[in-house]
Amino acid sequence: MTDTTTLDVTRTALVATDTPARWAKQLASHLGRPGKMTVEETDRGPQLAMAFDDQQATCLMDTTAADTLGLHVASSTEEAAERMTRVVGSHLERFGAKVGLTVTWG
Structure with a gap:
């Protein structure tokens, strides 16, 4: 991954859930398969990375809050930010459909 100082386009979503670590783990496991994205474990939760x-x-899927999964996207371009937010948001909403998880990016 490149130096993070070049990743100056950002988006954030705070997803209400009583099991943030569960959803982050499931998403990291699914999206971290070879050829999709890489996953790095951090002290705040898994971090996905993609390049294209x-x-x-x-x-960064921040699991440090007991009742919120924080999703923090940083990218090199608007297009890359859009792609990451679309992929992460759509997968998380699909996985959490039964419990009503919704992702709203800001």
Whole structure:
């Protein structure tokens, strides 16, 4: 992954859930398969990273709050931010459909 100082396009979503670590683990396991994204464990939770067409994006899934999964995207371009938010948001909403998880990016 490139130096994070070049990842200056950001998006954040706070997802209400009483099991943030569960959803982060499931998402990291699913998206971290070879050929999709890389996953790095941090002290705040898993961080996804992807690179395509000379663009890069990361998504830190912050599991430190008891009742919220924080999704923090940083990317090199608007296109990369859009792609990461679309992939992470749609997968999380699909996985959490039975419990009504919703992702709203800001």
